[in-house]
Every structure is written in C-alpha cells, then in structure tokens.
Amino acid sequence: MASWAYFDTSALVKRYIRESGSLQVRDIARRHDFVASAIIDAELLSAFCRRKRAGELSERHFTALLGRVLADRSRWELVEVNSTVLNQAGQLIQGMTPIKTLDAIHVASLMTFQVATGLQIPLVTADARQRDAAEQVGLRVIWVR
Numbered sequence: 011m012a013s014w015a016y017f018d019t020s021a022l023v024k025r026y027i028r029e030s031g032s033l034q035v036r037d038i039a040r041r042h043d044f045v046a047s048a049i050i051d052a053e054l055l056s057a058f059c060r061r062k063r064a065g066e067l068s069e070r071h072f073t074a075l076l077g078r079v080l081a082d083r084s085r086w087e088l089v090e091v092n093s094t095v096l097n098q099a100g101q102l103i104q105g106m107t108p109i110k111t112l113d114a115i116h117v118a119s120l121m122t123f124q125v126a127t128g129l130q131i132p133l134v135t136a137d138a139r140q141r142d143a144a145e146q147v148g149l150r151v152i153w154v155r
Contacts, residue, residue, distance in 0.1 A: 013041070013042055013043070013131070014042060014043050014044075014045050014087070014129060014131040015038060015042035015043070015044070015045065015131055015132050015133075015134050015152065016045045016046065016116075016119070016120040016123065016131055016132065016133045016134065017035075017039075017044055017045070017046050017050075017134045018046075018113070018116045018133060018134065018135040018136075018137060018140060019046075019050060019053040019054060019057065019112075019116070020135055020136040020137040020140070020154075021035050021038075021134045021135050021136045021154045022035070022046065022050065022054065022134075023054065023057045024036075024136065024154065025039055026054075026058075026075050026078060026079065027057075027058075027061065027067075027075070030155065031136055031154040031155055034154050034155070035134070035154055038134055038152060038154075042134075043085070043087070044082075044085065044086040044087065045086070045087045045088075045089065045120070045123055045131065046086055046087075046088055046089070046116075046119070047088065047089050047091060047095075047115055047116050047119035048088045048089060048090055048091050048119075049091060049112060049115060049116075050086075050088065051079075051083070053112065054079055055076075058072055058075050058076070059072075087123075089119040089120075089122055089123050091115060091119070094122055095115060095118045095119050095122050096115070096118070098117075098118035098121055098122065099111070099114040099115045099117070099118040100114075102114040102117055102118060102143055102147070105143060105146060105147075106146065107139065107142045107143040107146045108139055108143075109139050109140060109142075109143040110139065110140075113137055113139065113140040113143070114143070116133075116135075116140065117133065117140060117143055117144050117147070117149065120133050120144075120149060121147065121149070130150065131150075132149075132150040132151060132152045133149050133150070133151050133152070134151075134152045134154060135151060135152075135153065135154065136153075136154040136155070141153055
C-alpha cells in the first residue's frame, strides 16, 4: 500500500489537465493514496467548467475528464466538512498568513485527518498562499510548480 498524501484542487487539476506541474503531480499520485476534502468534487467541476467556457476544453474532452475523475474518485478518502473543519478553517483565516476560504478548508481538512488517524501526511498544492499557511501551522508540504 502506498502512503497517503492530501491533494488540494490546485494540484489535483494537474493530474487531469496538462499544464505546468502535471508531470510532478502524476508522479506523486503514483506513489500515494489520495486524501482530500469533500469539497474536491465541486472544485474540480468548477475548474473544468471554467476551462470549457474559456474554450480550453472541448465538450468531448470535458466529458472524458469527468469520467476519469468518477473512475478515480472511488479510491479517494474524503474528509467531511463538519464543524471541526470549519472552526479550524476560521482560525486559519484569522492567522498571520492570508488564505482564501476554500484553501483554509483544505488545510483544516488535512489537520482534522491527521488528528483522527495519527498520521502525518503531506499536503500537495500548487497554491503559494495555501503552502505558506500550511507551513505556518507545521504541515509538511509538497510544492508543485
């Protein structure tokens, strides 16, 4: 069994859409099992729809991406967004490092997963502010460029 890694949407999109950092994410994904927040489905859909509306994805490619995510999704461990996660996200938002709401929910989800399992796993992200906030609270980060 591979070790766990928490994938943020900024990194996970690169698994499905070829862009800077895609090879790195695919390599990390081969070596780790996936943990993510339950918001990952909506965020991936949003990212794909945004690219489709911008003309970067054809309808056929969009549909294929959704199929790949659906096939992969059954193997992901998702962290429920509950009051513990939301309270932790609120504390992160009030911290010294600026962080957006959904990014804070991802960091808080990872923190909640670690407390629940006793495992210390890395956050895989391509978002600089999220990386900085995660490092500020002592999380190990795999930075995707």
